[in-house]
Amino acid sequence: MPANVLDGAEVARQTRNELRARVEAFTASRKRPPGLGIVLVGHDPGSEVYVRNKLKSAGETGLRADLHRLPEDASLVEVVAAVRELNASGVHDGILVQSPLPAALGPEAEQVVFDEVDPAKDVDGFHPVNVGRLVQGRPFLVPCTPLGILELLDRTGTPIKGRHAVVIGRSDIVGKPVALLLLHRHATVTICHSRTVDLPKVAATADILVVAIGRAGFVTRDFVKPGATVIDVGMNRVDDREQARKLFPEGHPRLAAFDRRGSVLVGDVHPEVWEVAGALTPVPGGVGPLTIALLLSNTLKAAEARS
Amino acid sequence: MPANVLDGAEVARQTRNELRARVEAFTASRKRPPGLGIVLVGHDPGSEVYVRNKLKSAGETGLRADLHRLPEDASLVEVVAAVRELNASGVHDGILVQSPLPAALGPEAEQVVFDEVDPAKDVDGFHPVNVGRLVQGRPFLVPCTPLGILELLDRTGTPIKGRHAVVIGRSDIVGKPVALLLLHRHATVTICHSRTVDLPKVAATADILVVAIGRAGFVTRDFVKPGATVIDVGMNRVDDREQARKLFPEGHPRLAAFDRRGSVLVGDVHPEVWEVAGALTPVPGGVGPLTIALLLSNTLKAAEARS
Numbered sequence: 001m002p003a004n005v006l007d008g009a010e011v012a013r014q015t016r017n018e019l020r021a022r023v024e025a026f027t028a029s030r031k032r033p034p035g036l037g038i039v040l041v042g043h044d045p046g047s048e049v050y051v052r053n054k055l056k057s058a059g060e061t062g063l064r065a066d067l068h069r070l071p072e073d074a075s076l077v078e079v080v081a082a083v084r085e086l087n088a089s090g091v092h093d094g095i096l097v098q099s100p101l102p103a104a105l106g107p108e109a110e111q112v113v114f115d116e117v118d119p120a121k122d123v124d125g126f127h128p129v130n131v132g133r134l135v136q137g138r139p140f141l142v143p144c145t146p147l148g149i150l151e152l153l154d155r156t157g158t159p160i161k162g163r164h165a166v167v168i169g170r171s172d173i174v175g176k177p178v179a180l181l182l183l184h185r186h187a188t189v190t191i192c193h194s195r196t197v198d199l200p201k202v203a204a205t206a207d208i209l210v211v212a213i214g215r216a217g218f219v220t221r222d223f224v225k226p227g228a229t230v231i232d233v234g235m236n237r238v239d240d241r242e243q244a245r246k247l248f249p250e251g252h253p254r255l256a257a258f259d260r261r262g263s264v265l266v267g268d269v270h271p272e273v274w275e276v277a278g279a280l281t282p283v284p285g286g287v288g289p290l291t292i293a294l295l296l297s298n299t300l301k302a303a304e305a306r307s
Numbered sequence: 308m309p310a311n312v313l314d315g316a317e318v319a320r321q322t323r324n325e326l327r328a329r330v331e332a333f334t335a336s337r338k339r340p341p342g343l344g345i346v347l348v349g350h351d352p353g354s355e356v357y358v359r360n361k362l363k364s365a366g367e368t369g370l371r372a373d374l375h376r377l378p379e380d381a382s383l384v385e386v387v388a389a390v391r392e393l394n395a396s397g398v399h400d401g402i403l404v405q406s407p408l409p410a411a412l413g414p415e416a417e418q419v420v421f422d423e424v425d426p427a428k429d430v431d432g433f434h435p436v437n438v439g440r441l442v443q444g445r446p447f448l449v450p451c452t453p454l455g456i457l458e459l460l461d462r463t464g465t466p467i468k469g470r471h472a473v474v475i476g477r478s479d480i481v482g483k484p485v486a487l488l489l490l491h492r493h494a495t496v497t498i499c500h501s502r503t504v505d506l507p508k509v510a511a512t513a514d515i516l517v518v519a520i521g522r523a524g525f526v527t528r529d530f531v532k533p534g535a536t537v538i539d540v541g542m543n544r545v546d547d548r549e550q551a552r553k554l555f556p557e558g559h560p561r562l563a564a565f566d567r568r569g570s571v572l573v574g575d576v577h578p579e580v581w582e583v584a585g586a587l588t589p590v591p592g593g594v595g596p597l598t599i600a601l602l603l604s605n606t607l608k609a610a611e612a613r614s
Contacts, residue, residue, distance in 0.1 A: 111445075131442045132435025136479050138418075162502050164509075170490055172443050183477060183498055188509060190497040191490055195469050202471075202495060 003277035006231070008148070011155045012289035016061050019296055023062040026303060034303035035064040036123065036295075037092040039082050042072035042102045051098055057292045063299060064091065076105055080116050087118040093303035094123035096295070120306055123298040125177070134177060137184055140305070141298050146178035148290030149210060149231050150185070158208070158229050158279070161186040166206035168192045168199070168219070168268075174212040174233050182208070199223070217247045217270040227278035233287050234268030247271055310584035313538070315455070318462045319596035323368050326603055330369040333610060341610035342371040343430065343602075344399040346389050349379035349409045358405055364599045370606060371398065379409055383416055387423050394425040400613050401430035401606035427613060430605040432484070441484060444491055447612070448605050453485035455597030456517060456538050457492070465515070465536050465586070468493040473513035475499045475506070475526070475575075481519035481540050489515070506530070524554045524577040534585035540594050541575030554578055 027033045036058055040051050051067065058065035068082050079101070086095045095117050101109045114122075119129040125143040133140050153160060165187040169175035175191060183189045192202055194213075203209055203223040211219050212233035224230060238244050244264055248255040248271060258264040267283030274280055281287055334340045343365055347358050358374065365372035375389050386408070393402045402424050408416045421429075426436040432450040440447050460467060472494040476482035482498060490496045499509055501520075510516055510530040518526050519540035531537060545551050551571055555562040555578060565571040574590030581587055588594055 111443075128436045128439025128443060130435075131439030132437070133439075135438045135442060135483055136418075136435060162504050164504070176442055176487075176490075179498075180483075183483075183500075186500070186502040188497065188499050188503040190495065191486075192495050193490075193493070195493040196495040197469050197471070 002274045003230070004279040006152055006156055006229070006279050006281040006286060008152055008281055008286040009289045011152050012148075012293040014155065015151060015290070015293040016057070016296065019293070019300060020061050022300055026300065027062060030303075030307060032091060033062055033064045034094070034300050035066070035089075035092040036094040036096065036299045037066050037068060037086040037089065039068045039070065039079065039086070039095070039097045041070045041074050041079055041098070041105075044100065044102075047098045047100070054096070054292055054295060058296055058299070061296050063296060066092070072102055073104070074102075076109055076112065079105070079109070079113050083113060083116045087116070087121065093121060093306055094295075094299035095121045096124055121302055123295060123302055125298070126172070131172070131177075134180055141302060142181070143173055143177045144294040144298060145174050145212075145233060145287060145291045146181050147294040147297070148287055149178055149233070150181050151294065152231070152281070152287070152290055153208070153229070156279070160208070162188070163207035164188045164190070164205055165208040165210065166190045166192060166203050167210045167212070168196075168203060169210075169212035169214075169233070171212060175210075178210055178212075182210075211268040213268050215268055216243065216266045217268070219269045219273060221270070221272050221276045224273050224276045226276055228276075230269055230273060230277045230280045231287065232267035232269040232281045232283050234266070235283060235288060236266055236268070237263050238266055239263040309581045310537070311586040313459055313463055313536070313586050313588040313593060315459055315588055315593040316596045318459050319455075319600040321462065322458060322597070322600040323364070323603065326600070326607060327368050329607055330603075333607065334369060337610075337614055339398060340369055340371045341401070341607050342373070342396075342399040343401040343403065343606045344373050344375060344393040344396065346375045346377065346386065346393070346402070346404045348377045348381050348386055348405070348412075351407065351409075354405045354407070361403070361599055361602060365603055365606070368603050370603060373399070380411070381409075383412055383419065386412070386416070386420050390420060390423045394423070394428065400428060400610035401602075402428045403431055403602070428609055430602060430609055432605070433479070438479070438484075441487055448609060449488070450480055450484045451601040451605060452481050452519075452540060452594060452598045453488050454601040454604070455594055456485055456540070457488050458601065459538070459588070459594070459597055460515070460536070463586070467515070469495070470514040471495045471497070471512055472515040472517065473497045473499060473510050474517045474519070475503075475510060476517075476519035476521075476540070478519060482517075485517055485519070489517075518575040520575050522575055523550065523573045524575070526576045526580060528577070528579050528583045531580050531583045533583055535583075537576055537580060537584045537587045538594065539574035539576040539588050539590050541573070542590060542595060543573055543575070544570050545573055546570040 055065045114126040119127040125141045165182040167179045170193045200222045208229045210231045216236040244258045362372045421433040426434045432448045472489045474486045477500045507529045515536045517538045523543035551565045
């Protein structure tokens with residue numbers, strides 16, 4: 001029996017619908033909508049897609065969203081200045097600096113820029129104050145993807161308390177914050193990564209397995225306890241047919257799509273896991289749409305707190 | 308073969324000896340010693356002991372340490388004022404507010420007071436900015452007990468990378484920060500707590516087991532994989548002879564000490580674990596002395612960063 005589909009797109013729709021009413025109430029009482037300012041430096045194709053989706057989704061939910069574009073060769077001073085302008089803005093409640101910044105800005109640039117964002121407007125939840133508050137169990141603005149994962153688990157009735165959650169990946173954006181959220185919801189939590197010894201065996205102890213490592217199809221059936229809930233945060237573009245063929249058999253519609261387009265988007269979880277897991281997020285259509293919905297939710301939260 | 312003794316008192320002595328030279332160099336070049344300001348509210352007997360040990364140890368290591376006493380019935384405003392005075396002080400580089408504050412100040416008082424401490428002087432590492440920086444892998448001031456545990460593991464040559472560490476307890480002071488430190492040192496980390504299902508079985512998967520729950524002798528031999536390294540953070544006063552008898556057999560010197568004094572200090576780990584573990588911290592004389600040594604180290608670090 002194949003795994004239940006954890007339909008992130010549908011949960012995101014529900015979440016946005018509920019948000020819309022709150023956004024309307026905010027707008028009616030404050031005579032302005034909640035506002036999101038996005039800083040985009042350069043023209044990374046992936047970032048262009050993400051930003052377009054964020055702007056569209058914000059507009060459909062009744063928020064104001066403004067894009068502050070900077071050229072590919074903008075200096076760090078210029079990027080920081082754009083953030084400070086949004087910090088001072090009365091109509092922008094949330095600020096998001098689209099990652100990645102151009103490599104020419106140097107390896108420390110993102111941290112420097114993220115640290116400049118007013119913690120009260122930090123809708124990505126990257127500022128150390130917001131990270132610290134999350135750890136201390138008094139969260140204010142929390143990273144969107146981890147929040148989306150919790151929303152998905154809750155809205156699909158997946159119990160968390162007392163269950164063993166294994167998180168593969170220890171990034172600041174997904175792995176560590178989702179581990180903390182699950183811990184505070186009384187899961188027993190294990191964090192794994194590239195140095196973990198016998199990773200499949202550790203992963204297979206999970207009732208809830210969260211995978212966020214950015215490696216196409218890395219998690220195969222031997223990583224998964226039968227019946228486990230698996231959350232696939234990966235979003236990898238595969239443009240090598242041999243690799244695509246390792247994920248999908250000849251004749252599979254996704255492989256046919258590859259042959260038409262020359263690439264296919266896949267998660268970190270191998271499709272064969274559908275045969276083992278109890279429930280699994282599809283890619284695309286799983287965690288991705290929820291990340292955007294929770295970004296809008298964070299913006300409204302920041303707006304309500306600021307007023 | 309009984310477990311090796313992880314001699315925290317000896318490691319703390321080494322650490323303090325190395326600190327002393329750095330403290331002397333600081334004092335010579337800045338014409339003043341690094342300074343620690345301690346705020347103590349009321350007369351909790353445990354706190355009196357801890358504060359006395361901290362003052363003594365600071366003095367022996369060449370630091371200046373001043374005690375700011377407030378009466379048991381001090382108001383929250385008065386406690387905050389004491390912290391602000393130390394924030395503004397030129398001769399105090401580190402500030403410590405001794406926990407617990409009197410219960411009459413209310414359940415939120417500690418968080419309110421800790422948040423007032425200048426992050427640059429926050430030698431306990433409790434301010435959200437310092438917690439956030441720890442999570443993000445750019446630690447500045449980190450809680451002393453977790454730092455002491457890492458110091459002990461390193462100075463006794465205990466490998467961390469790739470090993471499975473299980474932390475029992477998820478406090479902000481010990482459990483969560485030690486889990487993060489071990490994770491950043493490339494351990495696979497599991498965090499357990501009161502809601503963990505089948506705790507002994509999970510604990511017994513650990514190569515390194517850290518116990519910080521405050522329950523005398525809770526961790527018995529069935530929690531421990533033979534040969535594991537066990538760090539006992541607990542410090543519990545047992546004043547019931549029946550309970551003491553469950554920990555020590557008749558004729559044991561610790562039970563004889565109980566009979567003389569009417570109480571005995573024990574850790575969270577049952578003494579029978581000496582027969583199973585590969586290495587174990589004694590209580591007292593394990594993690595406790597290291598916590599104070601790392602407090603002095605944090606004070607020097609804050610002093611050096613401030614100047």
